[in-house]
Amino acid sequence: MPNEDSSSFSRFFSRHPWIISASFMAMLVAWVANGDQSTDEQAVKTETQVPLAKVTYDTFVAQPVIRSISLYGKTTPDRQISLRSEIASTVTEVKVSKGALVSKGDVIMAFDKTDRPSQLKRAKSLLTVRQKEYNAAKSLKKRGLQGEVAFSQAEANLIDARAALENLELGLARTEIRAPFDGVVDQINIELGDYVKSGDVVAHLVDLDPLVVKANVSERHIEKVKLGTKAPIKLLNGNEAVATLRYRASIASDQTNTFDVELELPNPTFSIPAGISTEIDLPLEESLAVKVTPSMLALDNKGNLGVKTLSGDQVKFMPINLVKTEKDGVWLSGLGDSVNLITKGQGFVRDGDQVIAVSATK
Numbered sequence: 001m002p003n004e005d006s007s008s009f010s011r012f013f014s015r016h017p018w019i020i021s022a023s024f025m026a027m028l029v030a031w032v033a034n035g036d037q038s039t040d041e042q043a044v045k046t047e048t049q050v051p052l053a054k055v056t057y058d059t060f061v062a063q064p065v066i067r068s069i070s071l072y073g074k075t076t077p078d079r080q081i082s083l084r085s086e087i088a089s090t091v092t093e094v095k096v097s098k099g100a101l102v103s104k105g106d107v108i109m110a111f112d113k114t115d116r117p118s119q120l121k122r123a124k125s126l127l128t129v130r131q132k133e134y135n136a137a138k139s140l141k142k143r144g145l146q147g148e149v150a151f152s153q154a155e156a157n158l159i160d161a162r163a164a165l166e167n168l169e170l171g172l173a174r175t176e177i178r179a180p181f182d183g184v185v186d187q188i189n190i191e192l193g194d195y196v197k198s199g200d201v202v203a204h205l206v207d208l209d210p211l212v213v214k215a216n217v218s219e220r221h222i223e224k225v226k227l228g229t230k231a232p233i234k235l236l237n238g239n240e241a242v243a244t245l246r247y248r249a250s251i252a253s254d255q256t257n258t259f260d261v262e263l264e265l266p267n268p269t270f271s272i273p274a275g276i277s278t279e280i281d282l283p284l285e286e287s288l289a290v291k292v293t294p295s296m297l298a299l300d301n302k303g304n305l306g307v308k309t310l311s312g313d314q315v316k317f318m319p320i321n322l323v324k325t326e327k328d329g330v331w332l333s334g335l336g337d338s339v340n341l342i343t344k345g346q347g348f349v350r351d352g353d354q355v356i357a358v359s360a361t362k
Contacts, residue, residue: 053355055315055344056345056358057340057359058340058360058361059339060291060340062288062289062333063288064288065288065324065331066286067285067324068283068284069217069282069284070279070281070282071216071261071279071282072215072278073214073215073263073279074215075235075265075276076212076213076274077183077211078212078264079181080183080186080204080207082204083108083204085198085199085202086174086198087111087175088195089195090193091190091195092110093109093110093192096188098185098188099185101184102179102182103179103182104180104181104182105178107177107178108177108203109176109177109203111176113172113175116168116172117172123161123165127161127162130154130158131158134157137154181205182207185205187203187204190202190203206274210265210267211264211272212263212264213233213262213263213264213278214260214261214262215282216253216256216259217259218257218258219252221284222248222252222259224284225245226245227245228244229245229283230283231245231263231281234279235278237276241272245263245264247260249261289323289331289332290332290341291329294329297330298346305319305320305322306319306320307335310355313354313356314352315353318335320333320335321334343360
């Protein structure tokens with residue numbers, strides 16, 4: 001009986017072969033559809049399981065740092081003067097040479113005194129006589145034996161004698177050129193035997209202690225410049241010193257729109273000449289800053305300079321202010337008292353990304 005049913009079943013499909021084809025196609029479509037759905041689910045699963053970037057961070061604590069600006073300046077004398085003859089005479093002696101160091105009051109050169117010394121002796125003798133005449137007239141007047149006119153004449157004669165003596169003493173003093181302050185005789189303009197007229201320049205004296213370093217500060221920084229500030233100075237020859245800010249201009253230059261400043265540089269031995277170029281590191285203000293390597297700096301989409309920090313496990317870009325640069329790093333302000341900075345892997349993450357953060361100290 002079973003054989004007959006099987007034969008009937010076989011004859012049925014042999015007479016209707018399209019039924020077999022249709023069934024096979026239905027099974028194939030169902031298998032493909034099921035496979036596509038599994039692929040989509042796998043893709044979604046894969047997308048949601050993208051591994052987080054791993055970064056290393058370190059905690060930086062801010063320190064007080066003095067912000068400064070670099071200026072270029074030049075040394076100049078504190079004082080300089082052109083020494084002029086006050087009389088017309090012949091040069092009889094030149095006591096110093098060009099470049100000599102002199103102290104205040106030292107004689108630099110002398111002129112012919114002519115008859116001034118003898119005139120001075122005569123004026124001193126005449127003053128002695130006039131003083132005695134005045135004393136006698138005063139005594140007689142007290143006793144009622146001298147009239148007012150005679151007494152006044154004696155007093156006038158005494159005053160004239162004193163004035164004449166003072167003029168002669170002044171004229172004799174003018175036969176010598178003396179240093180008005182300690183300095184260097186930078187120039188000698190005459191030779192022994194030269195005849196000079198009143199007002200002729202005979203020498204040039206400069207005061208090199210202290211030296212004055214002159215520079216210019218921009219309008220952006222001038223308000224932060226304080227008198228009395230100590231500033232490191234580097235000379236062109238590599239020597240270093242410390243100068244003190246003693247002057248800042250109150251009006252900007254019309255040509256450069258900058259402000260003149262002067263720093264006082266001690267130079268007791270006159271070893272530093274005037275006219276030397278200098279580099280000045282002028283302190284401005286103190287602020288809290290952290291020191292980082294330049295490789296930790298980054299730019300955001302708008303081109304702002306900053307660093308990538310961590311807030312929990314999320315990357316946060318923070319703009320910064322550059323305080324000062326050194327050979328081994330830069331000082332940045334605007335990051336608070338302390339901050340977690342990404343030190344490795346910052347190039348592979350963006351602002352707002354979640355990351356796996358590992359402390360550099362572990």
